[in-house]
Amino acid sequence: MESDDDNCGCLTKRRKSSEKNLRSSTVNFTLAMTLPLGPVAHPEYFLGKRVLVTGATRGIGKNxxxxxHYLGAQVIACGRTDADLDTLCAEVSGIQPLIFDVTKWSTIERKLHSIGDVDFLVNCAGISYLxxxxxxxxxxxxxxxxTNIKGLFVITKVFAEQLIKRKAKGSIxxxxxxxxxxxIRRHGLFGASKAAVEAFTRCAAVEFAPHDIRINCVSPSVILSKTARHIWNKAKDSKGFVSKIPMKRFGEVHEAVQGILFLLSDKSSMITxxxxxxxxGFSAC
Known part of the structure; x- marks a missing residue:
């Protein structure tokens, strides 16, 4: 069975965790069985649209x-290395690879001005230090x-400038x-960088709204990408962390992707x- 990094999972049939598993010293994070195309996204929102995705070679971005691509979009996939992009292109034919360092302001501006018109932007690129x-x-x-805020700021700035110049609506x-x-313990740097992302999003939403450009965030808990699944299967405090989540489990990659697709599409046309x-339910506690 493929991992959730390696399929397009939009619907899931998940094995329910038993109470016995929840009481064990570690939590066994089994792979989800996934099917293509779920109830949130519909091809009419993305068919023929050009979408720029940063952090496109791993985890949420790759999924x-x-x-x-399945929904008919023309995807521009951004990554940091040729090897990662070559692997992605071998798995998904017809996407446009774009390599650049998201920390380099002038490089970002030059690269984004060279790719033509884009309709949607998804900022997935990010790193963590725990x-x-x-x-x-x-x-x-x-x-x-x-990486987490400077690169995102510049990419969003250039994308919005291009939309405004074209008098075109868009979504980020x-x-x-x-x-x-x-x-959260050991998340001081990472949490601060992501708080900056959300503050920027609110300010940008107010500034861009008159131009019919929407910008939103998804805020996931632990998402079980291939790498994260390996880490949390071995983590000593996995049970304690899961116990703080009302649904008593971590998220799957496709669940974060569903949220992104909803906010990106016109199904959320009044949300910015x-x-x-x-x-x-972690944030509800």
Whole structure:
């Protein structure tokens, strides 16, 4: 069975965790069986549209690229290495690869001005540093903020400028995190960078709304990408973390993707400046 990194899962048939599993010392995160095309997204919203996806080679971004391609969109997939993009292109034929470093302002502007008109933007690129605030270094701080907010800021700025110049409407979705609003141990740098993403989203929503440009966020809990599933299967505190989520489980990649597709599409045509939790009720507590 393929992992959730490697299919376009839009509907899921999930094995229910038993109470016995929940009481065990670790939580067994089994793979989800997925089917193409779910109830949220419909091809009419994306057919023939050009969508720019950053962080497109892994996890949520990779799954999103596959869904958008399935729905008839023309996807421009951004990544940091040729190897990652080559792998993605081998799995999804017909997408347009674009390699650039999201931390380089001038490079971003040059690259985005070279790709032509784009209708939708999804900011999935991001990195994390999990550790004590007391142990954080200037290098780690700069790397996280340059990637998670500087790059996102510049890409969104250039995209919005192009839409306004064309007098075209558009939609933007960025990936945030539950650590943006909740105090979580060892998430000081990462949480601060994602809080900046949400603050920027609210301000941009107010500024862009008169131009018919919407911008929103999804804010996931732990999402079980291939890498995350491996990590959390071994983590000693996985049971404790899951116990704080009312739905008593972590999220699957396709569940975050469904939220992105909804906010990106005209199904959410009156929604802007919103951060949508995809966290099993964690933020409600």
């Amino acid at each position: 999103l690229v596959k869904n958008l 550790g004590s605030i007391l142990n954080a270094t200037e290098e780690q701080f700069d790397e996280i903020f340059n 979705v960025s990936v945030s995190s539950q650590s943006s609003t909740s105090g 400046g919103c951060t949508m939790p995809v966290d099993g």
